[in-house]
Amino acid sequence: xxxxxxxxxxxxxxxxxxxxxxxxxxxxxxxxxxxxxxxxxxxxxxxxxxxxxxxxxxxxxxxxxxxxxxxxxxxxxxxxxxxxxxxxxxxxxxxxxxxxxxxxxxxxxxxxxxxxxxxxxxxxxxxxxxxxxxxxxxxxxxxxxxxxxxxxxxxxxxxxxxxxxxxxxxxxxxxxxxxxxxxxxxxxxxx
Ligand SMILES: CC(C)(COP(=O)(O)OP(=O)(O)OC[C@H]1O[C@@H](n2cnc3c(N)ncnc32)[C@H](O)[C@@H]1OP(=O)(O)O)[C@@H](O)C(=O)NCCC(=O)NCCS
Numbered sequence: 001x002x003x004x005x006x007x008x009x010x011x012x013x014x015x016x017x018x019x020x021x022x023x024x025x026x027x028x029x030x031x032x033x034x035x036x037x038x039x040x041x042x043x044x045x046x047x048x049x050x051x052x053x054x055x056x057x058x059x060x061x062x063x064x065x066x067x068x069x070x071x072x073x074x075x076x077x078x079x080x081x082x083x084x085x086x087x088x089x090x091x092x093x094x095x096x097x098x099x100x101x102x103x104x105x106x107x108x109x110x111x112x113x114x115x116x117x118x119x120x121x122x123x124x125x126x127x128x129x130x131x132x133x134x135x136x137x138x139x140x141x142x143x144x145x146x147x148x149x150x151x152x153x154x155x156x157x158x159x160x161x162x163x164x165x166x167x168x169x170x171x172x173x174x175x176x177x178x179x180x181x182x183x184x185x186x187x188x189x190x191x
Pocket of ligand 1: 092103130
């Protein structure tokens with residue numbers, strides 16, 4: 001997928017003409033990934049943790065979002081016994097709220113379906129209502145609380161599930177989201 005992300009490139013004063021794409025995460029991306037990680041997470045993953053995730057092969061799928069070749073976001077998925085688990089998703093602060101998280105999650109949900117997952121789950125901080133709104137769009141609903149899951153910041157996690165993602169109905173949900181993304185691109189990122 002390569003589209004001009006005009007809002008990202010023009011509004012934020014980036015180099016003009018930066019193309020947007022989502023590609024599989026590689027070792028060469030990790031320095032930039034960890035730099036974003038350190039900005040957006042209170043307990044960031046280390047480079048070696050990412051390296052070990054990338055070494056896990058077909059049970060994992062990690063992607064980066066690039067604007068003009070620069071890593072601006074990333075997301076990861078673990079798939080096992082018919083369940084997909086969103087392990088991480090992050091967007092550089094200066095590129096947030098421009099639809100990049102939505103595109104990354106669309107990629108993960110599509111990959112989860114392709115790899116035979118029936119259900120998709122994740123944990124999110126109770127206070128992270130922005131991310132919860134994004135997950136809701138993808139059919140995730142709260143299913144429980146993990147007490148003090150983020151012990152370092154003394155915060156509970158909400159466990160969310162999107163069920164029956166292999167169905168045609170869920171496929172239509174993803175198509176609608178993809179159409180919204182495409183419409184956004186045609187409008188030049190909403191300008
Ligand atoms: C959560 C995160 C990945 C979202 O990425 P993003 O690119 O900023 O999100 P998008 O622009 O694709 O947002 C899609 C929708 O999600 C919701 N949303 C995202 N961020 C939001 C916020 N801060 N406040 C309210 N709603 C928000 C909105 O419904 C938004 O649609 P809209 O802009 O058309 O209203 C990003 O904010 C981030 O990296 N946060 C820090 C790390 C983090 O919390 N990761 C999730 C851990 S579970």
